[in-house]
Amino acid sequence: MRFIRAWITPLIALFIAFAIGAILMITQGSDPVKAYQSLFTTAFSTQEGLAKTFGKATPLAISGLAVVIGLRAGLFNIGAQGQLISGALAAAWAGYAITGLPMIAHVPLCLLIGGFFGSIVGYIAGALKAYRGIHEVITTIMLNSIVLQLAEYLSNGPLKEEGSIIARTPEVLDTAKIGSVAGLPIGFFLSGLLALGVWWIFKKTTTGFRFETVGKNKNAAWYAGIAVKRNTVFAMVACGALAGFGGAVETLGVVGKFEPAFNQGLGFDGITIALLARANPLAVIPGAILFGGMRGAGPTMQFSAGVSPEIIDLILAIVLFFVTAPIISRILKLKNDTTTQVTSGWGSN
Amino acid sequence: MVGVVTKMTKSVMRSKKTIYLYLVILAIAIAYTINSVSTVAVAASSITFGLPLAMAAMVGIMCERTGVVNIGIEGTLLTSSFFGFFVAALSQNLIWGLIAAIASGAATGLLLALLTVSWKMDQIIAGTIVNILATGLTSFFYKQGYSLPAIFPRWSIPGLAEIPFLGRVLFQSGPITYFGLIFILVLYFAIYHTPWGLRTRAIGEHPSSADTSGISVLRIKYTNVVIAGAFGGLTGAYLTLELVGSFDRGFSAGKGFTALAIMIFGRWNPIGALLAAVFFGFAQALANQLMIDGLVNIPGPFINMLPYVLTIVVLAFSAGKVRGPAAAGQPYEREKA
Numbered sequence A: 001m002r003f004i005r006a007w008i009t010p011l012i013a014l015f016i017a018f019a020i021g022a023i024l025m026i027t028q029g030s031d032p033v034k035a036y037q038s039l040f041t042t043a044f045s046t047q048e049g050l051a052k053t054f055g056k057a058t059p060l061a062i063s064g065l066a067v068v069i070g071l072r073a074g075l076f077n078i079g080a081q082g083q084l085i086s087g088a089l090a091a092a093w094a095g096y097a098i099t100g101l102p103m104i105a106h107v108p109l110c111l112l113i114g115g116f117f118g119s120i121v122g123y124i125a126g127a128l129k130a131y132r133g134i135h136e137v138i139t140t141i142m143l144n145s146i147v148l149q150l151a152e153y154l155s156n157g158p159l160k161e162e163g164s165i166i167a168r169t170p171e172v173l174d175t176a177k178i179g180s181v182a183g184l185p186i187g188f189f190l191s192g193l194l195a196l197g198v199w200w201i202f203k204k205t206t207t208g209f210r211f212e213t214v215g216k217n218k219n220a221a222w223y224a225g226i227a228v229k230r231n232t233v234f235a236m237v238a239c240g241a242l243a244g245f246g247g248a249v250e251t252l253g254v255v256g257k258f259e260p261a262f263n264q265g266l267g268f269d270g271i272t273i274a275l276l277a278r279a280n281p282l283a284v285i286p287g288a289i290l291f292g293g294m295r296g297a298g299p300t301m302q303f304s305a306g307v308s309p310e311i312i313d314l315i316l317a318i319v320l321f322f323v324t325a326p327i328i329s330r331i332l333k334l335k336n337d338t339t340t341q342v343t344s345g346w347g348s349n
Numbered sequence B: 001m002v003g004v005v006t007k008m009t010k011s012v013m014r015s016k017k018t019i020y021l022y023l024v025i026l027a028i029a030i031a032y033t034i035n036s037v038s039t040v041a042v043a044a045s046s047i048t049f050g051l052p053l054a055m056a057a058m059v060g061i062m063c064e065r066t067g068v069v070n071i072g073i074e075g076t077l078l079t080s081s082f083f084g085f086f087v088a089a090l091s092q093n094l095i096w097g098l099i100a101a102i103a104s105g106a107a108t109g110l111l112l113a114l115l116t117v118s119w120k121m122d123q124i125i126a127g128t129i130v131n132i133l134a135t136g137l138t139s140f141f142y143k144q145g146y147s148l149p150a151i152f153p154r155w156s157i158p159g160l161a162e163i164p165f166l167g168r169v170l171f172q173s174g175p176i177t178y179f180g181l182i183f184i185l186v187l188y189f190a191i192y193h194t195p196w197g198l199r200t201r202a203i204g205e206h207p208s209s210a211d212t213s214g215i216s217v218l219r220i221k222y223t224n225v226v227i228a229g230a231f232g233g234l235t236g237a238y239l240t241l242e243l244v245g246s247f248d249r250g251f252s253a254g255k256g257f258t259a260l261a262i263m264i265f266g267r268w269n270p271i272g273a274l275l276a277a278v279f280f281g282f283a284q285a286l287a288n289q290l291m292i293d294g295l296v297n298i299p300g301p302f303i304n305m306l307p308y309v310l311t312i313v314v315l316a317f318s319a320g321k322v323r324g325p326a327a328a329g330q331p332y333e334r335e336k337a
Helices: A002-027 A032-045 A047-072 A080-097 A103-132 A136-156 A186-204 A206-216 A218-223 A228-255 A266-276 A281-305 A311-324 A327-331 B002-014 B017-034 B036-065 B073-091 B094-118 B123-141 B166-170 B175-193 B195-205 B207-212 B217-244 B255-265 B270-292 B300-318
Strands: none
Touching: A002 A032, A002 A266, A002 A281, A002 A311, A002 A327, A032 A047, A032 A281, A047 A080, A047 A186, A047 A206, A047 A228, A047 A266, A047 A281, A080 A103, A080 A136, A080 A228, A080 A266, A103 A136, A103 A228, A103 B300, A136 B255, A136 B300, A186 A206, A186 A228, A186 A281, A206 A218, A206 A228, A218 A228, A228 A266, A266 A281, A266 A311, A266 B123, A281 A311, A311 B123, B017 B036, B036 B073, B036 B166, B036 B175, B036 B195, B036 B217, B036 B255, B036 B270, B073 B094, B073 B123, B073 B217, B073 B255, B094 B123, B094 B217, B175 B195, B175 B217, B175 B270, B195 B207, B195 B217, B207 B217, B255 B270, B255 B300, B270 B300
């Protein structure tokens, strides 16, 4: 019964969102059956489509996990986007600038560097939250824009590929590339392992327990002797490291270089996935696969049914709305099962 | 009314702020004698860049004073500039665009009020929903190839517009600029000197006391959040119909979040927020002018990130010291008898 209750709201939300999407397609004179059919057959039944789906799902899953850690620790990490970009760019740099390493050392090094740069961005937001009481939503949004501008500057200036017209870094070396197994990118298996890891941290370790206690009740956590500020910073650093790692996986496994336009919106989809998964790390994976399929195959709807791929943005926004707003649970008379309470004041803790 | 004004003037004269005011005037005078053209340009752009931030900050102030944290200002700006632009472009009439912008802004306010006041949702998540829905809607329905018939013309106010410096900076602006500035002053007066303001502040600080004294908490919360949304809609109309004259995906570019920083920097006080916003506008205008005059060569991305960096720096130095309305962020639930 508990199982059904946990899944029913997200499923109904998805259903409603697809229904509204269909209505919108009809008003625009397109055939929704055809559009959805091409979307899902491309995404989930062709070899090429599956590779694309799981390629897209990988960074989505990891940034979703980054948001999940935040939510569990009472932080609303809107900054997965910026953390991911800094990780992606750093990994791209490490991928082409560091030479002479064997693959077994180069790939992990690039991933670590990506994670490290992501964690710096997370640290800034976490420290400002813990020691200055500035809400992480504001700082992470601002950091998203700052990181994007910095990345644009770097990939169009110091780190630009020689002779390239558009802003992008050189291709990473072959020793830094993550390949695929049986048509599925290895990065995706990494994201699965990470999901298990995050689940394990919250299930079995004191670190996870501290995060959750701080997230549920700061005063109680303080009274129990938990260093609230340090754990807040630590949680944000973990979010940032994870998202940066996700960006690195995207660079090394899918894109092969850094291009500012490529990673747009991944972090925001991560928020929707995390809330759809009700902050459960294991549920992030199926959510990411679904979203990855929709993102990867969205453009094919344009060919087959004349639907602009931005419909996916709208469908995902509607999913988020119905998952978080207590409409469905009210109608079904479920106990009010709000996932999270992340509000705190601007100038206080 | 006259008494209030003299009292306000007196309190201003007595305070330390007078010194700062003189310093600012002195700095402007020196800059004006050295290079009058650039000084006027920077001052005028400070207002142009600062005004939308100040107006958006008013949305935040009106909401937070009644205990509703509004992270969704960005969504309000995006939605209203979208509707403002496309209604004006399709009807080839700016007035219809203006009305559509205000109405759609009010609709986002209504959505936020429904989620936070009636359904008592987490206010941060509710605001994020407004933002993400706005992004989804505007990017799906966005179509290229439309243009406005014109933008709102500048109105020179006879007499005032001829004053050196001030005339060019303040009195040769568009209609929404004048209205926005007047609204900010009126809001300041209303918050501190009217029954509505007293009730609003009471709800923001201690809603159950306000309820006990017979104030209709939920009704005032709804009214304020919706009016704030409508004013946010006017801000969107300013951006697209008076300032830029076009619309693009992601048009609001984070102004709604910067506005929240300005609200905090201005200590939830309309005049304070206006000054803070002009300061933000000044920083950007100065950087632009230095580039135009060829005095410095800063790469474009660094100019673009200036408002965001300023937001974080300003918050880092001011947020710990100021205190917002005590009940902001908490849903109000009447105790059961």
